[in-house]
Amino acid sequence: MAGDMLWGLLPDHLVFVLLLALMLLDMLRAGARSAGTLVALVLLAACAILLRQCAQGYGADILPGEIRVDRFAVLAKLVIVGSGLVFVMLFHAGGSIKSAFLVCSSLLGAMVVMDSAGFIALFIGIEMLSLPAFALMLHGAGATVASEGAFKYLLLSSVASALILFGIALGYGAAGTLAVDAFAAGDSAQALAAGVLVAAGFFLKAAVFPFHAWAPDAYSGVRVPVTAFLAAIVKGAVILALVRVFSTAPLEPAIAAIVVALSLLSIVYGNLTAIRQARFKRLLAYSSIAHAGYMVFALVDVTGSRAEDLLWYVAIYALTVIVACAAFAALCPGDGDDIRSLDAAFHARPAPALLFGLCMLSLAGIPPLPGFFAKLFVFKSVIASGYLGSAVVAFVGSFIGVTYYLGLFFRLFARTAPERAADGMPAPR
Numbered sequence: 380m381a382g383d384m385l386w387g388l389l390p391d392h393l394v395f396v397l398l399l400a401l402m403l404l405d406m407l408r409a410g411a412r413s414a415g416t417l418v419a420l421v422l423l424a425a426c427a428i429l430l431r432q433c434a435q436g437y438g439a440d441i442l443p444g445e446i447r448v449d450r451f452a453v454l455a456k457l458v459i460v461g462s463g464l465v466f467v468m469l470f471h472a473g474g475s476i477k478s479a480f481l482v483c484s485s486l487l488g489a490m491v492v493m494d495s496a497g498f499i500a501l502f503i504g505i506e507m508l509s510l511p512a513f514a515l516m517l518h519g520a521g522a523t524v525a526s527e528g529a530f531k532y533l534l535l536s537s538v539a540s541a542l543i544l545f546g547i548a549l550g551y552g553a554a555g556t557l558a559v560d561a562f563a564a565g566d567s568a569q570a571l572a573a574g575v576l577v578a579a580g581f582f583l584k585a586a587v588f589p590f591h592a593w594a595p596d597a598y599s600g601v602r603v604p605v606t607a608f609l610a611a612i613v614k615g616a617v618i619l620a621l622v623r624v625f626s627t628a629p630l631e632p633a634i635a636a637i638v639v640a641l642s643l644l645s646i647v648y649g650n651l652t653a654i655r656q657a658r659f660k661r662l663l664a665y666s667s668i669a670h671a672g673y674m675v676f677a678l679v680d681v682t683g684s685r686a687e688d689l690l691w692y693v694a695i696y697a698l699t700v701i702v703a704c705a706a707f708a709a710l711c712p713g714d715g716d717d718i719r720s721l722d723a724a725f726h727a728r729p730a731p732a733l734l735f736g737l738c739m740l741s742l743a744g745i746p747p748l749p750g751f752f753a754k755l756f757v758f759k760s761v762i763a764s765g766y767l768g769s770a771v772v773a774f775v776g777s778f779i780g781v782t783y784y785l786g787l788f789f790r791l792f793a794r795t796a797p798e799r800a801a802d803g804m805p806a807p808r
Contacts, residue, residue, distance in 0.1 A: 415471030528600030546576030607704035645672025
């Protein structure tokens, strides 16, 4: 037991010790660069340990009914920590020790969620994931719009937590236990209501239509690195938490019908609304709503590949969004995010422009880029599960998204850059 507590949770322990080290460095007023290097090294070590555990096929019930390390937990933590490592490597140069502390706190919360076998640990992990993200939105922002977006995120995230707690209470009443496995296996009316409430809470945190209202203002009111963190790591962790809750058990027909409807509405609404956006961060917010629809769509799978499909999708989506935001920040330094700033960017800075363009094509699902395979895995499983008609609608919805992704891609190769106003932003036309 002691050995499993040490080895099985060693990546979590490393991140926890890292948080203590960052607090000490902040008190000693150490440089942000040294803190960023320390964070990158610790996260790299955590990834190495997770890869070793995966190769060993490691699994153990650390605390029966509460903490379990299985193959899904190891792979999910590898996706989250790996995404965090890429995020820190690309963005830590402009950050502070406090921002690194908040990022690592959210990562630790996500890891606790993936290790959870009971709802006590899962709920604590979800709050550890969400609250530092709220603080990160306000840290160093200094703008009223950031405060407004962060307040919406905090308020609706609290509502989501309340829904999850209410669902957990109903599930406990139906199953007599807080174990996640018993919750997923329930088939009574009370268990069905509990499943709907818990799913609604997670959908709200993941910005699935119609629970998406907080996302555009929250994403657009913060700096580009924070937008990347919210859209990639926080959203990905919430989606993987849904996999942890509902496991591989088939959804009840009523819940499956709701999930299909909301996923299709998210895909169509997110892509249609993103077309009209003139700001990159708002466009990314609506794009993330559409991608949340694709990911939620995979929950109706009954072939047993739900976890594998979503692990691939979250990994590819998170890394693509982080790299795209880093490339955008390099192409358009400062607080502005008008997409006209991308015009003729390839001629001025070809490397980040090409990287940004490839990320847009990947998000659009253009083969042979990784984003194509992420969607392919989901559609393949959904069709095999008997949802051919819904998959066709989702496929058509994805073509809507191609329009604005290609629009951003072709802007990079425009012949002339836009005229600049006195503040350095593109002049209005």
